Amino acid sequence: MDIKKVMVIGAGQMGSGIAQVCAQSGFDVFLNDMSEQALEKGMKNIEKLLMRAVEKERITETQKTDTLNRLHPSTTLTDAASCDVVIEAVVENMEVKAKVFAELDNITPKHAILASNTSSLPITEIAGATSRPDQVIGMHFMNPVPIMKLVEIIRGLQTSDETYQTIENMAKQLAKTSVEVSDLPGFAANRILMPMINEAVFALYEGVASVEDIDTVMKLGMNHPMGPLTLADFIGLDTCLYIMEVLYEGFGDSKYRPCPLLRKYVNAGWLGKKSGRGFYQYG
Ligand code: NAD
Numbered sequence: 001m002d003i004k005k006v007m008v009i010g011a012g013q014m015g016s017g018i019a020q021v022c023a024q025s026g027f028d029v030f031l032n033d034m035s036e037q038a039l040e041k042g043m044k045n046i047e048k049l050l051m052r053a054v055e056k057e058r059i060t061e062t063q064k065t066d067t068l069n070r071l072h073p074s075t076t077l078t079d080a081a082s083c084d085v086v087i088e089a090v091v092e093n094m095e096v097k098a099k100v101f102a103e104l105d106n107i108t109p110k111h112a113i114l115a116s117n118t119s120s121l122p123i124t125e126i127a128g129a130t131s132r133p134d135q136v137i138g139m140h141f142m143n144p145v146p147i148m149k150l151v152e153i154i155r156g157l158q159t160s161d162e163t164y165q166t167i168e169n170m171a172k173q174l175a176k177t178s179v180e181v182s183d184l185p186g187f188a189a190n191r192i193l194m195p196m197i198n199e200a201v202f203a204l205y206e207g208v209a210s211v212e213d214i215d216t217v218m219k220l221g222m223n224h225p226m227g228p229l230t231l232a233d234f235i236g237l238d239t240c241l242y243i244m245e246v247l248y249e250g251f252g253d254s255k256y257r258p259c260p261l262l263r264k265y266v267n268a269g270w271l272g273k274k275s276g277r278g279f280y281q282y283g
Contacts, residue, residue, distance in 0.1 A: 001111060001166045003173075007032055007074070007083045009100060011042025014117055015089035017145025020046045022087075023070040024063075024146075025174050030083065032074040039073050046071065049146060080107045085170065087139055089117040092242070097121060098129035105130035113163055115139040119190060120246040123156035123183045133158035137167050140187060141176075151176045152187050185250030186243060194243045197235075198259050200228035204279070205261040211279045229279040233272035241266050 004027070008019040011033035019031040019042070031046075033039040050064040059067075072079075077100070080086050086104055090096055097116060104114050114136050116126050127136035138154025151171045155164060164180070171178040181188045200214050209217065215227020232240050241263060247256040265271075265278065272278030 001084060001113075001162075003084045003166070003170055004028060005083045005085075006030070007080045007086045008089060009033070009077070009086065010089035010091075010117075011035075011039045011073075012089065013143060014141060014145060015087075016042035016045050017143070018087055018089055018117065018141055019071060020049065020067070021145055021174050021176075023067045024059075026070070027173075028070050028072075030072050030074040030079045032077065032079065034075065036075060039075060043071070043073055077103050078107055080104055080112075081109070083108060083112055085113045085115060085167075087115045087117060092118060092120065094121050094125065097126055101126055101129040101136070105132060111135075113137065113166060115167060117141055120186060120243050122185075123154045124158070127156045127158060134160040135163050137163050138181075138183070138187070139167055139171070140189065142189070149175075149177050150189070151178045152181050152189055153178045154181050154183055154187055156183050186247045190243050191247065194240060194247060195256060197228045197232045197240055198244050198256075198262065201232070201259040201262045204229070205259055233278035233280055233282075235272065236274055237262060237270065237272045237278050238266050 006022050006027045007030040008015050008022065009032045011031050019029050023029045031042060033042065047068065050067060053059045054061055054064050086108060088097060088100055090100060101114055114130060116123060116138055117140060118138060119140060123136065123138040127133035130136055133156060136156055137159050140152040140154060142148035142150050153167055153171065168178055179188065186194065203209060203214055204211060211229050215229050218224045218227050241258055244256060244258040248258065269275055270277045273282050276282050
């Protein structure tokens with residue numbers, strides 16, 4: 001399939017990044033959000049990032065203008081009627097996503113592929129909200145999207161080879177490297193990353209080492225660019241806890257038991273960088 005028009009739904013952190021990368025790669029893009037405020041913020045953010053890229057001579061002024069001309073803000077899903085691919089990046093909530101997919105199923109042309117950027121919800125279940133489960137797929141971008149090279153492409157139980165190939169080609173056009181993963185809790189990225197973060201929290205909880213020393217071990221000992229507790233603060237401790245719960249519930253295996261200290265911090269409102277306090281203090 002020759003993809004020309006794309007809609008990205010949700011103009012938050014992820015959606016605005018995905019829309020920017022799609023527009024920079026030459027696709028005509030609708031960036032949709034149900035909140036006009038969020039949409040405006042998302043568009044402004046993209047403009048700011050493109051301006052910075054011009055300043056750093058990574059793109060030209062013309063490239064910036066062309067990218068912005070290919071981006072169209074949208075507050076109605078009916079704009080998806082002309083789209084070949086829709087990438088959903090709304091809140092991580094099955095009910096909300098299922099509703100969006102059911103609506104898209106009625107609005108989009110028959111050939112359109114419906115992708116979700118979910119980091120933990122089953123693609124097979126999202127696909128169940130549509131009459132075209134063979135054309136539903138996971139396209140899990142990493143944050144920040146314009147910088148991170150990886151996309152996990154998740155096959156739902158009924159995703160067709162044709163759908164997979166189209167999305168694999170699209171990821172290449174976006175200058176991303178993709179990996180194929182099957183639809184199991186946490187996919188590959190979070191299944192490996194989150195238990196490591198959780199184990200770092202256990203190490204702190206059991207008094208193995210201090211916050212700073214745990215991060216130093218992984219930075220200098222394992223050559224990680226960032227320690228696991230710093231990374232947890234950046235991701236958000238609520239998000240880390242949520243994904244550990246998805247793994248724990250999905251596999252029923254005690255090795256995914258969320259650390260009680262992680263839960264305690266979340267209950268206290270210590271959510272990491274975004275709330276000013278997590279394992280470290282900010283601001
Ligand atoms: P966010 O809260 O920054 O943005 C979500 C946006 O969706 C908001 O602007 C909201 O107004 C909009 N929205 C909600 N319901 C909508 C609807 N029905 N129609 C249109 N717009 C709607 O969230 P985010 O961090 O960008 O995450 C979005 C998705 O990406 C989630 O599924 C999340 O799990 C996934 N994800 C997040 C990250 C990350 O690091 N933040 C990484 C990979 C994947």
